[in-house]
Amino acid sequence: MKKISVILPTYNSEKYIEKCVESILNQTYTNIEFIIIDDNSTDSTPRLLTQYAEHDQRIKLIINSENKGTGASRNIGLSQLTGYYTTFMDHDDWQDLDRYEKMVQQLEQDHTDICFSYAVEFYQQSQVYEKMNYPTFESSIASMQHMRAKSAYSFFPPWAKIYKTSMIKALGLRFAEHTENSKVFFDDVLFHSLLILSNTHKVSIEPSYAYFHRFHESSNTYKLFDNKRYMNEEYIEILQQALQCDTPIDKNRLIRYYYKMINFNLLSIKQLCQLFTISPTITLAKALSFRVVRRFIIEIKIKKSRKIIRLFGIYLLKEEG
Numbered sequence: 001m002k003k004i005s006v007i008l009p010t011y012n013s014e015k016y017i018e019k020c021v022e023s024i025l026n027q028t029y030t031n032i033e034f035i036i037i038d039d040n041s042t043d044s045t046p047r048l049l050t051q052y053a054e055h056d057q058r059i060k061l062i063i064n065s066e067n068k069g070t071g072a073s074r075n076i077g078l079s080q081l082t083g084y085y086t087t088f089m090d091h092d093d094w095q096d097l098d099r100y101e102k103m104v105q106q107l108e109q110d111h112t113d114i115c116f117s118y119a120v121e122f123y124q125q126s127q128v129y130e131k132m133n134y135p136t137f138e139s140s141i142a143s144m145q146h147m148r149a150k151s152a153y154s155f156f157p158p159w160a161k162i163y164k165t166s167m168i169k170a171l172g173l174r175f176a177e178h179t180e181n182s183k184v185f186f187d188d189v190l191f192h193s194l195l196i197l198s199n200t201h202k203v204s205i206e207p208s209y210a211y212f213h214r215f216h217e218s219s220n221t222y223k224l225f226d227n228k229r230y231m232n233e234e235y236i237e238i239l240q241q242a243l244q245c246d247t248p249i250d251k252n253r254l255i256r257y258y259y260k261m262i263n264f265n266l267l268s269i270k271q272l273c274q275l276f277t278i279s280p281t282i283t284l285a286k287a288l289s290f291r292v293v294r295r296f297i298i299e300i301k302i303k304k305s306r307k308i309i310r311l312f313g314i315y316l317l318k319e320e321g
Helices: 016-023 045-054 068-078 099-110 144-151 166-173 188-196 221-226 230-241 253-257 269-278 280-288 292-301 308-318
Strands: 006-012 030-040 059-063 083-089 115-123 126-129 141-143 160-162 202-215
Touching: 006 016, 006 068, 016 030, 016 045, 016 230, 030 045, 030 068, 045 059, 059 068, 068 188, 083 099, 083 166, 099 115, 099 160, 099 202, 188 230, 188 253, 221 230, 230 253, 230 269, 253 280, 269 280
Parallel strands: 006 030, 006 083, 030 059, 115 202
Antiparallel strands: 083 160, 115 126, 115 160, 141 202
């Protein structure tokens, strides 16, 4: 029985943490390394986790000395894991107790690197269960190219899969983190993009709906996802972090992937400058296909965009050189 490392970031989750933790500790697949990273919770979460750790040697409990964010906590977990397989969980979710056993059986039967399984959304306020709307697959094995064609932008969360740890390390997979100037709430977009753009791995599909994702309708984070201006900021920051990752994926492919998610019509002057610094050629080609250019021309005329003029000038000089 090969070991699975389970990475669980937690923060102020005292209401739900026991159901979550017990759905991991009581799995029928028992060879588990359970890495919990508490992000400096201010409620009783650390005390509850400490009690679990005292009674189960499989738990490795890390308590951050300051609040770092979910992405940084997950990356701490990645730096600590020793399992042959790796998976993730959110602190307010739960799962069927035979889920890991079924997924590992599928992995070993198919000789693949990743196993994906389906999930159920639980709406906390209305107490309604609903199957999550993922693309369906015709067979139990899919290539990464097939996965990308079906789901490059529909986004499979990290907790929906079990991965070979060697593959995570080979691809340099990681999560986006807060920076000094911005907070990143959708840290797993980085992990997903680095994975979905790889070509060398096959994926098993385990058809059970065995994971239950708790959805808080009033969550400010989920409201941000519908704010396209905010998401432009998020995608630009995550792209900058993606380009710094030690990954074998071609940088231009990464840029084009994120540019498809960015709404160029809603870009600010500052954001266009950021993108132009990242990739002048791709940014110029993309911007020219949007009416956003007309707005920039107007602003240039009224002398509000000297930085853009300077950047375009630098780019043209480079091209001539």
